[in-house]
Amino acid sequence: MEPNRTPKNIFVQGAISPEKIAKSIANHSTKTEIGGHSIFLGQVRADQKEGGSVRAIEYTAYEDMALEKAFEIREDIFSKYPLSCMHIYHSLGEVKTGEICLFVFTSSKHRKAAIDSCEELVERIKKELPIWGKELVDNDKSVWKENTNG
Template sequence: MKERKPKQIFVQGAISPAFIADSIQKHSTRHDIGGHSIFLGQVRADTIEEKPVAAIEYTTYEEMALEKMLEIREAIFSKYDLTCMHVYHSLGKVAAGEICLFVFTSSKHRRMAIDACTELVEKIKFELPVWGKELFEDESYQWKENK
């Protein structure tokens, strides 16, 4: 098996709809793909202690997180017959309503892409060292793990 190197998955700020659309469009030339599965994580405008959440500020130890993502990536590729796997996670401030996580899997058959995407999202949420700090409309904040 070819040795895989960590891929950069982090983007500053929100993940734009144009970026997502462009990523999908790039796969139209791949005629060996029969199914894609996409997960988009969006910042919720929760209310905590009567304070509305305006944004989340995401932080990580990037080198550690990229190594962990490589482990997750290899585990998913070894379990599922995927053609492609793309993961992008925001760092920095992301406003309520904006996209903070984009996971995109592709394979010859839809079930493989769907199952891999589902498992990949769960592994990212529970294993990747990324933290989110809620920013409230009154500019105070509260720590919250990215779960």
């Protein structure tokens, strides 16, 4: 397990870049005890709304509470699964359609623990963290987004 278990800042201003994702993956090539990684990338969809389609989502959060809750979830997942590493990044601010707003990355000696923990982590992040998204629509209207299981 990771020796450094202090709360980490999970927030990224704007979209999560492909370079950040690639660098995170590349940083694990020296950790030769890892046999499996599981990665979830959440991407902003161009959903159809009244008056147009979503062009972006503007994310806001109650940051201190979100970081505290993310740490609690992280500790729960580490105690439940034999993980080597876990990384969570969530966007704040405006993220355009097609861009990445959530990056969850788990690693373990075996794939099942990496996959199962990644799935549980994503579900808990969506359900428990005080993060809100305002959908920005083509017609210059905005709609607060409700988190769903989809």
